[in-house]
Amino acid sequence: MNALSVQNLHVKINxxxxxHGVSFEVPSHSVTALLGRNGVGKSTTxxxxxxxxxxxxxxxxxxxxxxxxxxxxxxxxxxxYVPEDREIFASLTVKENITLATRDDSDTARQELIYTLFPExxxxxxxxxxxxxxxxxxxxxxxxxxxxxxxxxxxxxxTKGLAPxxxxxxxxxxxxxxxxxxxxxxxxxxxxxxRIAQHxxxxxxxxxxxxxxxxxxxxxxxxxxxxxxxxxxx
Amino acid sequence: MDTFLLIGITGIGLGALYFLxxxxxxxxxxxxxxxxxxxxxFLTVGAFFGLWFSTQVVHVSNTWxxxxxxxxxxxxxGLFALLVERVVITKLxxxxxxxxxxxxxxxxxxxxxxxxWFGNDLRLLPTPPWFxxxxxxxxxxxxxxxxxxxxxxxxxxxxxxxxxxxxRIGLIIRAGVENRRMVTALGINVxxxxxxxxxxxGFAAGVGGVLVSAYSNGVSPLIAGTYLIYGFIVVVIGGMxxxxxxxxxxxxxxxIKQYANYYSPxxxxxxxxxxxxxxxxxRPQGLLGKVKA
Numbered sequence: 001m002n003a004l005s006v007q008n009l010h011v012k013i014n015x016x017x018x019x020h021g022v023s024f025e026v027p028s029h030s031v032t033a034l035l036g037r038n039g040v041g042k043s044t045t046x047x048x049x050x051x052x053x054x055x056x057x058x059x060x061x062x063x064x065x066x067x068x069x070x071x072x073x074x075x076x077x078x079x080x081y082v083p084e085d086r087e088i089f090a091s092l093t094v095k096e097n098i099t100l101a102t103r104d105d106s107d108t109a110r111q112e113l114i115y116t117l118f119p120e121x122x123x124x125x126x127x128x129x130x131x132x133x134x135x136x137x138x139x140x141x142x143x144x145x146x147x148x149x150x151x152x153x154x155x156x157x158x159t160k161g162l163a164p165x166x167x168x169x170x171x172x173x174x175x176x177x178x179x180x181x182x183x184x185x186x187x188x189x190x191x192x193x194x195r196i197a198q199h200x201x202x203x204x205x206x207x208x209x210x211x212x213x214x215x216x217x218x219x220x221x222x223x224x225x226x227x228x229x230x231x232x233x234x
Numbered sequence: 235m236d237t238f239l240l241i242g243i244t245g246i247g248l249g250a251l252y253f254l255x256x257x258x259x260x261x262x263x264x265x266x267x268x269x270x271x272x273x274x275x276f277l278t279v280g281a282f283f284g285l286w287f288s289t290q291v292v293h294v295s296n297t298w299x300x301x302x303x304x305x306x307x308x309x310x311x312g313l314f315a316l317l318v319e320r321v322v323i324t325k326l327x328x329x330x331x332x333x334x335x336x337x338x339x340x341x342x343x344x345x346x347x348x349x350x351w352f353g354n355d356l357r358l359l360p361t362p363p364w365f366x367x368x369x370x371x372x373x374x375x376x377x378x379x380x381x382x383x384x385x386x387x388x389x390x391x392x393x394x395x396x397x398x399x400x401x402r403i404g405l406i407i408r409a410g411v412e413n414r415r416m417v418t419a420l421g422i423n424v425x426x427x428x429x430x431x432x433x434x435x436g437f438a439a440g441v442g443g444v445l446v447s448a449y450s451n452g453v454s455p456l457i458a459g460t461y462l463i464y465g466f467i468v469v470v471i472g473g474m475x476x477x478x479x480x481x482x483x484x485x486x487x488x489x490i491k492q493y494a495n496y497y498s499p500x501x502x503x504x505x506x507x508x509x510x511x512x513x514x515x516x517r518p519q520g521l522l523g524k525v526k527a
């Protein structure tokens with residue numbers, strides 16, 4: 001059963017044709033990693049799914065079309081989004097950031113989950129999110145997405161720019177929820193992808209060029225050819 | 235000293251009127267990035283509905299009538315603002331030039347319709363008998379109406395802060411000022427927050443319209459002009475989107491203008507523009523505004 005199905009997705013921004021008929025599916029209760037060099041359209045794909053960019057083509061969530069719906073309706077239908085630059089609300093406190101995102105106050109299990117995953121957020125709940133470190137801000141961004149029971153989590157480069165210790169912490173948290181959450185993960189950090197992804201999709205120049213098993217990531221030559229990075233020590 | 239005190243309190247009273255216009259402008263621009271030149275027409279509509287209530291619905295001039303006129307003026311202006319937002323502004327988000335052109339057009343149309351209907355002459359707005367009283371502070375005789383303007387502005391400030399700090403819609407508005415796109419990505423219909431802000435901005439302008447009319451001894455389609463200009467100056471000096479900033483800036487401007495006009499008649503407007511230029515050069519984000527990332 002696929003949670004998300006994207007078929008023949010095209011995105012044009014200011015006369016630039018960014019996505020050229022992208023098609024893929026994300027199976028339920030699994031992690032699918034969207035890989036590729038910088039600028040190939042991975043983040044654009046997530047934004048188009050979220051309705052943040054106008055697009056052509058079909059996008060369906062559990063069989064229901066969400067293409068070109070308003071962004072807030074797409075989110076309400078169960079699509080959570082963690083953007084590349086975190087986009088936490090800097091002037092709000094940690095608690096306010098999470099409260100704002102919470103759609104069901106009575107779901108205390110979800111609140112417990114996020115504070116179990118990121119215990120540091122408990123002691124920082126009254127702190128303004130703009131004063132947090134990059135890693136802590138990423139925790140807030142992920143907590144904001146996990147505080148609701150969503151159908152799928154779209155997460156864009158969650159470990160980008162983080163110190164190694166924080167990369168481990170964020171990776172651990174994603175690893176813990178990976179089993180129960182459907183996730184479409186854009187990530188350059190291949191060890192994290194190898195650890196939690198069950199499917200990989202590779203994009204190049206706005207097109208899907210590979211879909212398959214993450215086992216390929218263990219082949220340095222394949223990694224070098226497909227992703228343009230050294231895979232020797234990954 | 236008595237004159238100094240009198241001018242100071244009168245200046246604060248004038249600042250209170252500026253704040254009533256500026257608070258809505260500040261929120262509307264801060265949250266939605268809408269350059270709303272029709273805001274003055276909200277003030278005028280509120281003033282005329284307040285006049286209608288005071289002269290056509292009730293025929294006595296007392297405190298309750300005046301409070302009623304303020305509420306009717308506020309609600310009518312709020313509903314008019316909501317209508318403008320729903321019918322016109324909603325189609326023009328992110329289109330600043332179109333917003334400016336259309337809202338200037340609305341202001342001109344509203345002014346022309348009211349002028350055609352009522353004429354441009356001042357129409358006396360009934361006020362409670364105590365409006366002409368003075369209060370003695372030391373040996374200074376302070377007109378009592380100034381304290382009413384200040385009280386209404388303070389109530390509005392506290393209400394705004396309470397709404398923004400302690401309610402969910404306030405949380406959405408504060409987040410929306412910062413990053414509207416991300417608010418929608420969290421599943422929140424930010425349009426509802428936009429409409430609320432337009433209504434509240436219109437309400438404040440409408441209440442301000444009734445008080446400006448009382449201060450100016452009458453209602454006319456032309457009363458909004460100067461106040462709208464000062465409202466924009468207050469918003470820029472106070473910081474876009476900051477209601478406390480608008481309050482602070484309004485008080486500073488009101489007081490400085492009154493003192494300047496007293497010690498050198500006609501100098502008030504120049505000093506305020508000079509202050510505006512100084513703030514833009516030294517602190518472009520305004521006194522309590524935040525630098526946009």
